[in-house]
Amino acid sequence: MNEQAETATEQDLEGSSAPRAEKVDAASLTKSQLTSVLAVKHLSFAWPSSSFQIGITDLNVKSDEHWLLEGPSGSGKSTLLQLLGGVLLPQRGEVQILGQSWATLSAAQRDLRRADHVGFIFQQFNLVPYLSAIENVLLPCRFSKSRRQSAENGGGLKDEARRLLTALGLGAKEIQLRRAARLSVGQQQRVAAARALIGNPSLVLADEPTSALDTKNRAAFLELLFSEARSAKTAIVLVSHDTSLRPHFERHLTLEGGLC
Amino acid sequence: MLMRSLLTLAWSSLGSRRFVALLTVACIGLGSAVLIVVEQIRTEAREAFTRSVSGVDLLVGPRGGSVELLMGVVFRTGTPGRGMTFESYRQIAALPGVNWALPVSFGDSHHGYPVMGTDADYFKHFRYGRSQPLAFAAGNPFADVFDAVIGAEVADRLGYRLNQQIALEHGLEAAMDANHSHQDKPFRIVGILQRTGTAVDRTVHVSLAGIEAMHADWVDGRPPDAFDKLSAEEARLVVKDPERISAMLVALDQRAAALFMQARLGNWPAEPLSAVMPGPALLELWEIVGVAENVLRGMSWCVIIVVLVGMLTVLWSGLEERRHEMAVLRAVGARPRHIFMLIIGEALLLTLGGVVVGIFLAVSTLSALESTLVQQYGLSLSAAFSGRTIVPLFSGLLAAGLLAGLLPAMRCYRRSLSDGLNPEMGS
Structure with a gap:
């Protein structure tokens, strides 16, 4: 745990320097640090049956940045998340993942790209109930070759899953082997976080991941999520209506949306 | 690798519904046992019948x-x-x-x-x-x-x-x-x-x-x-x-x-x-008897259909409550066709389990019946199956099981396209 905290701090220093890149020698930066993970330009989307509309004029998420997208309940946050993750395509504007627009890819290609580069955390029902915590964490590695490869490089699939769970405060072997259906909500959300992070995806998209947690657990959850995301150089975009989360984030954006 | 993963998933999923899964396997087992026993008796009876006399012109x-x-x-x-x-x-x-x-x-x-x-x-x-x-x-x-x-x-x-x-x-x-x-x-x-x-x-x-x-x-x-x-x-x-x-x-x-x-x-x-001429005459006679034979055969396939509809019901009724699960799988990178294969995999495992149980049941029934049938009806039944009987039956049953799994799998596939990834969508 200590060791990991240390690594996290190191990564943290290195990572947090990235957004202030002007000060740093460009040659020392890796390519990924320069890459825009998620870019949104002039996005607008409306469901055909409703007069409701969401829009983002400009958003550029770089690796190891943590963004909070704020919007009141009913402002279409879940829809936005599907747009960012390439599940839905916008009617106007575009969403780019690692420099490539979702719209230029076929549905199957989007599925593959999403599996390789995006981890998801939802408000609840995150886990496959009949699998153990550790099996749930390993699920993305079953469907994405690159994430499996990356997790294996981190010292073996299961070891990596155990490391992540431990880092997120689920170190007890008994809990790691427990079936997801029998974990507490807080534990489930942490398993979901470990699963979103395994295999170093470029981006984690989270939809109200803390709303089922109480205030104390909320802060702890975010802290653990951020520290692991930093060490993996994974960008986080979290959508929430909860403005009290704002202090945890360096960057936030309030959604333009509503009835038009 | 992926196929194996999906089968492992299907296995775990069935494991979580152990009671219903075992019941389904038992049903399929009984149904296929009926089919196999009937088929074996039919074949053996025909053999015994048409081979009652040989070398007589x-x-x-x-x-x-x-x-x-x-x-x-x-x-x-x-x-x-x-x-x-x-x-x-x-x-x-x-x-x-x-x-x-x-x-x-x-x-x-x-x-x-x-x-x-x-x-x-x-x-x-x-x-x-x-x-x-x-x-x-x-x-x-x-x-x-x-x-x-x-x-x-x-x-x-x-x-x-x-x-x-x-x-x-x-x-x-x-x-x-x-x-x-x-x-x-x-x-x-x-x-x-x-x-x-x-x-x-x-x-x-x-x-x-x-x-x-x-x-x-x-x-x-x-x-x-x-x-x-x-x-x-x-x-x-x-x-x-x-x-x-x-x-x-x-x-x-x-x-x-x-x-x-x-x-x-x-x-x-x-x-x-x-x-x-005894050979052709025996065959001719068997054709008359064959009507009853076909009725028997048709009935045992009816049993199989009933059993497979039962399996379909089990899979189908599980789909609604598994909507979250499917969305979760989509969110961790499963493509709609993987969801399809998962459900088909479950149908396959259930049918395979059932057919294996069925063969076991059929063999034990036949060996128990063997002496009675020989004594009462002069029907020499061997519990040992010839590949000629069992291979088409086995593949026929598996195909029927896959067919029954197709419907829920298609439904799941379609829905996983429309539901998207968010497990809360379904609720």
Whole structure:
């Protein structure tokens, strides 16, 4: 745990320097640090049956940045998340993942790209109930070759899953082997976080991941999520209506949306 | 790798619904066991039926239905008709092109088992199954007038041994009164045949002379009164060739001549005869029986359909509550076709499990039934399956299972496209 905290701090220093890149020698930066993970330009989307509309004029998420997208309940946050993750395509504007627009890819290609580069955390029902915590964490590695490869490089699939769970405060072997259906909500959300992070995806998209947690657990959850995301150089975009989360984030954006 | 992952997932998913899954497997198991047992009995019965006699080119008897002749000579169940003259038998046996000919004579029985009078050469010439000759479990062919050779079933059921004396009865039914018994002229068992799975097992074989001797003092088919009775020893002295026999078996030098010979015997000048080729006639007869066979077969497939609809219900009803699960799988990178394969995988595992259970059940049922069926119906059932029976059944059942899984899988596939990734969408 200590060791990991240390690594996290190191990564943290290195990572947090990235957004202030002007000060740093460009040659020392890796390519990924320069890459825009998620870019949104002039996005607008409306469901055909409703007069409701969401829009983002400009958003550029770089690796190891943590963004909070704020919007009141009913402002279409879940829809936005599907747009960012390439599940839905916008009617106007575009969403780019690692420099490539979702719209230029076929549905199957989007599925593959999403599996390789995006981890998801939802408000609840995150886990496959009949699998153990550790099996749930390993699920993305079953469907994405690159994430499996990356997790294996981190010292073996299961070891990596155990490391992540431990880092997120689920170190007890008994809990790691427990079936997801029998974990507490807080534990489930942490398993979901470990699963979103395994295999170093470029981006984690989270939809109200803390709303089922109480205030104390909320802060702890975010802290653990951020520290692991930093060490993996994974960008986080979290959508929430909860403005009290704002202090945890360096960057936030309030959604333009509503009835038009 | 991915396929294995999906099967592992399907396995775990079924494991979480263990009770329902096991119940489904049990249902499929019972259904396929019914199907397999019926199919096995059907095949074996057909085999036993069509292979009851072999190496005989023509059955010759009095003019009449070929079915009657078959039932009488091959299955030994029919009442004998008028029969044919021994003279005709002798002439036919001597025709050029005839390899061998055997007379057969029915009309008596022993505890309900038919008694057949024939020639000792019967044991040399008669073939069943795939040209298998008759073999003796003990003893020899009959030599004396009052010698008898019994089939395996007769020996087993009545507990007979060699040299035991038995009394035959007149008529095909067990004799009701002492008058219709031939107990005054007992026969000695000199041979016991090995089991054949044919009517031979149920037959008491004696010589034609034995049949004559039993009836030496009978007049016009009626038992003698006390004064006219002959003792066995007296009867032995007066025995001559019979006037009539029931039918005869003919083997030709060249099988190809059977049609020609059939026509020739059909126009026999001395008396109206008909000749039947046993192979084709047996098949023809089986086609009639085959209607029942097809009904049986259709019913067992109905059982399978019912069982698979049951599986479909189980899979289908689970889908609604598994909507979250599917969305989660989509969110961790499963593509819609993986969701499809997951459901198909579950159907496959359930069916596979069921069919394996079914085969196990069928084999144990058949081995339990084996002796009963042989004894009661002369049906030799082997619990050992030939690949010819089991492979099409196995693949047919699996295909049916996959087909039943297709519907829920399609539904899941469609919904995983529309539901997107958010597990809360479904709620």
